[in-house]
Amino acid sequence: MPSALRLADPRVPIPDVHPPYVPAASAGFPVAENLCRVLVNAAVNDDYRLMVAAAPAAALAARPGQFFHLACPPSGEDRPFLRRPMSIHAVDPAAGTITFLYKVQGAGTRGLATLAPGDRLDAFGPLGHGFAAPEGRRHLLMLARGVGLATLAPQAEAVAAAGGRVTAVLSARARDLVMAEDRLAACGCDTLVVTDTDGTSAVEALRARIAAIHAERPFDAIVTCGSDRLMRLARDFARAWGVPGEVALEQHMACAVGLCHACVRPFVDAAGETSYRRVCWDGPVFPIEEATSWSI
Amino acid sequence: MVDLSVRIGSVTLANPVMPGSGTLAEGLADVFDLGRLGAIVTKTITPDLRRGTLPPRLVEYRDATLFAIGIPSLGPDYYLKKTVPFFARFPTPLVASVSADTVEDFARIAARLDVPEIAAIEANISCPNLRAHGRAFGMDPVATRDVITAMKAATTRPVWAKLTPNVGDIAGFARITEEAGADAVIVANAFLGMAIDPETREPRLGNVMGGLTGPALKPLILRMVHQCAEVVSIPVIGCGGISDWSDVVEYMLAGATATQIGTATFVTPTAMPRAIEGLEAYCRRHGITRIAELIGAMRPRGGVPTAAIDPVPAKVSA
Numbered sequence: 001m002p003s004a005l006r007l008a009d010p011r012v013p014i015p016d017v018h019p020p021y022v023p024a025a026s027a028g029f030p031v032a033e034n035l036c037r038v039l040v041n042a043a044v045n046d047d048y049r050l051m052v053a054a055a056p057a058a059a060l061a062a063r064p065g066q067f068f069h070l071a072c073p074p075s076g077e078d079r080p081f082l083r084r085p086m087s088i089h090a091v092d093p094a095a096g097t098i099t100f101l102y103k104v105q106g107a108g109t110r111g112l113a114t115l116a117p118g119d120r121l122d123a124f125g126p127l128g129h130g131f132a133a134p135e136g137r138r139h140l141l142m143l144a145r146g147v148g149l150a151t152l153a154p155q156a157e158a159v160a161a162a163g164g165r166v167t168a169v170l171s172a173r174a175r176d177l178v179m180a181e182d183r184l185a186a187c188g189c190d191t192l193v194v195t196d197t198d199g200t201s202a203v204e205a206l207r208a209r210i211a212a213i214h215a216e217r218p219f220d221a222i223v224t225c226g227s228d229r230l231m232r233l234a235r236d237f238a239r240a241w242g243v244p245g246e247v248a249l250e251q252h253m254a255c256a257v258g259l260c261h262a263c264v265r266p267f268v269d270a271a272g273e274t275s276y277r278r279v280c281w282d283g284p285v286f287p288i289e290e291a292t293s294w295s296i
Numbered sequence: 297m298v299d300l301s302v303r304i305g306s307v308t309l310a311n312p313v314m315p316g317s318g319t320l321a322e323g324l325a326d327v328f329d330l331g332r333l334g335a336i337v338t339k340t341i342t343p344d345l346r347r348g349t350l351p352p353r354l355v356e357y358r359d360a361t362l363f364a365i366g367i368p369s370l371g372p373d374y375y376l377k378k379t380v381p382f383f384a385r386f387p388t389p390l391v392a393s394v395s396a397d398t399v400e401d402f403a404r405i406a407a408r409l410d411v412p413e414i415a416a417i418e419a420n421i422s423c424p425n426l427r428a429h430g431r432a433f434g435m436d437p438v439a440t441r442d443v444i445t446a447m448k449a450a451t452t453r454p455v456w457a458k459l460t461p462n463v464g465d466i467a468g469f470a471r472i473t474e475e476a477g478a479d480a481v482i483v484a485n486a487f488l489g490m491a492i493d494p495e496t497r498e499p500r501l502g503n504v505m506g507g508l509t510g511p512a513l514k515p516l517i518l519r520m521v522h523q524c525a526e527v528v529s530i531p532v533i534g535c536g537g538i539s540d541w542s543d544v545v546e547y548m549l550a551g552a553t554a555t556q557i558g559t560a561t562f563v564t565p566t567a568m569p570r571a572i573e574g575l576e577a578y579c580r581r582h583g584i585t586r587i588a589e590l591i592g593a594m595r596p597r598g599g600v601p602t603a604a605i606d607p608v609p610a611k612v613s614a
Contacts, residue, residue, distance in 0.1 A: 025569035026328035033566060071563075079358040081510070082562060124565055252354055254361060254562040257323030259339075261365045262354040276347055276368065281323055 031257065034059040034068075036121040039097065041113070045177055047103050048147070049113055050089075053121050055098045062088045062098065064154035065130025065248055065285040069256035070100075071122035072111035083124060084108035085253045085280065087151040098123065101150035101179065127256050128284045131223060131246055134158035138165065141210065141219040142189075143234050145171040145201075148226020151248045153180045155223055160187040167213055169194060171201045171230065203229050210237065219243060222288065235288045245288030251279040258282075266292050298579040299586045300572070302334070302553050304531045305454050305479040307389050307415050309334035309554055312544060312587065313572050316509075316535050316558030317393035317418060317458070318365070322382055327565045331386040332572060334554060338379055340393040340420045342369040343405045350502030355491045360513065360537075361559055362489050364506030367395060367423065372408045380413050389415035391456070395423045399439070403446035410451040417453045419443055419478075422460040422485040422507075434460035434485070437472050444476035454479035456533065461513075461520060462488050470524035470532070482533040482556065483521045487513060510559040513537040518550050525551020525592055539567060541574025548590040 026032065036053035044050050059068070069083040090099035104113050115121060140159045144152045149170060156166045166189040172178045174197045181191050192209070194200035213219075214237075222245040224234040231247050238245030251263040258281025267277050267290045277283065300311035314335035315324075321339060330336055349366030356362075375392070383390050392414050396402040406417055421434035421443055433439040440457070447455045457473035459466055461484035470481045486507025491500040517536025525532045534552030538544060539560040547555045560567040579587055 021570075023328065023566050023569040023573055025332040025572070026566045029327055029329075031323075031326040031565075033564070080356075081358055082356050082361065252352065252356075254354055254363075254559075255319070255323075255565070256562075257321070257327065257565065259319050259321045259323060260354075260363065260562060261318075261348060261368055262363060264348065264351055264353065264368075266351075274347075276351070 030058065030061070031125060031127060032056070032058040034123045034125065036098065036123050038115045038117055038119045038121050040117060041115050044101070044179060047177055048179060049102055049104060051100045051102070051112065051115065051121075052097050053099075053123070054096055055123065059098050059123060059126060060091055060093045060096065062091050062126035063130040064088070064134075064158050065151065065246075066126045066128050067256075067284060068098070068100075068123040068125035069127060069253070070108070070112065071124070072108040073114060075111045075114045078107035078110055080108045080111050082108075082254055083256065084112070085127075085250070085256055085284075087248065087284070088126070088154060089150045090154060101147070103147045124256065128280055129282070131155040131158075131248075131285050132221070132244065134162040134164065136164075137162065137221050139217055139219045139221075140164055140166045141214075141222045141234075141237065142166060142168040143171070143222065143224040143227075143230040144169065145225075145227030145230050146173075146177070148224070148230075148248070149180055151225045152223055153184060156184055156189050157187045160189055165217070166190065167192065167210075167219070169206065169210070169230075171195070171206075171227065173197065203233050207233060207236075214241065222246070223248070224288065231288065231291065235291075238288055246285050247288045247291050248285050249279050249283055249291065253280050256280045268292055298576050298584065299588075300575060300579070302531075302588050302591075304416070304456070304533065304554060307335075307454060309389060311572050311575065312548065312552075312554035313568050313575070314391070314533075314554065314556050315561065315568065316556040317420060319558040319561050324561070324565070325382075328569050330383070331388055332569055333386075333388050334572075335389045335391050335415070336383050336386060337391040337393060337418060337556065338375075338383065340367050340369070340395045340418075341372060341375050341405070342367055342395050342397075343372060343401050343408075344397075345369060345371050352500065352502055353506075355500045355506070357510070357512065360508055360510035361562070362491055362501065362506045362508050363486070364501040364503035366503060367420075372405055376409070376411065380411070384413045391416045391418055393418040393420050393458070395420040397423075398425070398427055399442045399446050402443045403450040406447040406453070406455070407450040410453055414453055416456050416479065417447065417451060418456045418458050418482065419447055420458050420485070422458065422462075432460055432462070434458075434469065435463055437469065440469055441472050441476045444473050444478050448477040456480040456482055458482040458485055458535075459524075460485045461517060461536070466520045467523040467527045470528045474528045474530050478530060480531045480533055480553075481524060481528060482535055483524050483552075484517050484536055487516070509537070511537045511539055514543060514546075518546060521547055521552050522550040522594075538571075539564075541571045541578055544571055544575055545578060545590060548587070549592070549594040551592040553588075553591050
């Protein structure tokens with residue numbers, strides 16, 4: 001973490017315009033409007049920011065692949081009306097913190113970027129179905145592009161912690177946009193950094209390199225997020241090797257708990273039937289076999 | 297102790313707060329005790345199975361949302377087997393919302409849902425009538441009358457008519473539903489709207505047109521509730537841009553007996569229990585023992601009836 005980050009003292013109460021209020025009817029329910037306190041919210045490179053927040057116990061139950069629906073403050077001309085879904089990048093139950101890694105790209109994330117240490121963050125969750133349990137995985141292939149890394153890193157860490165081996169492919173436009181390489185290496189993952197600038201991120205080059213790793217030490221599961229091309233590559237591998245693959249998908253959302261059906265994506269099941277599924281409620285992690293490509 | 301209960305015909309609600317159809321599902325049961333609600337209104341179902349419209353389905357504004365979802369429906373069999381038992385465990389009246397392509401199908405699905413676990417059936421008449429070139433039932437006085445008449449003949453459950461605001465004289469439609477036997481009228485559904493991306497020149501919604509909902513609509517629908525409540529004697533249920541307890545009070549003062557909260561739940565998932573707790577505090581603060589006292593209790597400004605005020609103040613001659 002950059003040394004310039006300011007850390008708020010978690011013992012100092014947040015001055016509230018509106019005092020935190022939990023309706024009696026929601027006390028003790030598993031999915032909550034968690035009132036968190038921002039500890040860190042700083043740029044990690046030109047595109048991405050890291051936000052760490054002290055969170056109540058309900059939020060700390062979040063599993064890899066799950067997400068929170070964040071209330072985003074107004075900033076400049078922006079008045080984000082709806083919350084924004086944000087996948088969990090790390091949960092530390094001992095420290096009582098949740099972490100998000102995000103790219104500033106719209107009204108919601110521009111608002112999030114204005115939160116300062118000490119500010120309150122309303123994080124509704126934890127939400128959605130995360131990745132399959134990490135136990136029993138012998139060798140996980142993780143294919144991450146850009147912000148997809150934020151979503152996949154906790155699963156890689158969980159598989160490594162459960163004794164599995166992880167090969168993490170980190171794809172980015174340029175070398176200085178690669179994130180969490182140290183974190184993944186620290187938990188024992190083999191990292192493979194590929195970039196557009198040196199041409200190593202091209203799918204066919206990757207296909208050959210990954211096939212060579214598989215020949216040496218077979219993969220028994222695949223997770224991917226952040227790139228349509230990598231999702232298709234992951235599906236090719238999952239079919240060829242006969243191993244389960246999972247993809248974490250994004251979509252614009254309103255309710256985040258399966259009420260409104262706004263965040264659907266098309267899926268095709270084994271019988272060839274197309275259906276719409278809610279990314280928030282049926283996902284955001286889906287079997288890769290049924291997810292459809294979003295670029296065609 | 298404040299009595300928050302209200303009566304919608306034969307159905308007594310513990311309080312005047314319920315969800316708008318399409319804004320409550322099983323997922324909300326993980327967030328708060330649904331047993332605290334005045335009623336549980338489920339998403340509209342149709343006799344046939346529907347996937348819904350092509351995405352994208354959502355456009356966001358500063359204080360409104362434009363949705364085109366297209367009523368994805370798993371049909372009445374699934375509803376009776378799965379949805380009804382799930383919500384029947386709450387001690388709260390369950391209201392089924394239905395829609396169909398024809399008058400006959402409205403009647404058929406109303407008959408199918410004539411079960412004791414369902415306290416009332418909402419007729420969502422904002423959908424297109426396939427026998428009338430796709431014009432919405434709710435925009436056609438004859439089709440509106442026929443749907444309610446047919447449903448009333450087909451079921452013993454109370455029938456609540458959910459009006460569309462996309463008409464010139466909504467009070468006239470409220471009258472028609474009352475005359476056809478509706479037990480309550482819900483005012484209103486979403487406003488038809490659309491959005492285009494200037495960069496791509498494409499409509500922002502897969503369905504091109506959608507329904508506008510959210511706080512921006514409150515003044516419009518509040519006016520409609522006021523107009524409808526003046527001409528019908530059946531209860532009016534207000535639905536449009538309600539975010540909190542103060543909006544509920546406003547709607548009740550305008551003549552609503554109860555209210556539906558919809559889009560606000562997407563922003564604040566506990567909006568409904570917050571509103572109920574806020575209503576109780578409001579009543580205590582104002583010494584109100586029965587919330588039903590608020591229904592239609594708007595006071596004339598400064599104590600002067602509005603009809604007595606000259607539209608143009610008389611000039612004082614110099």
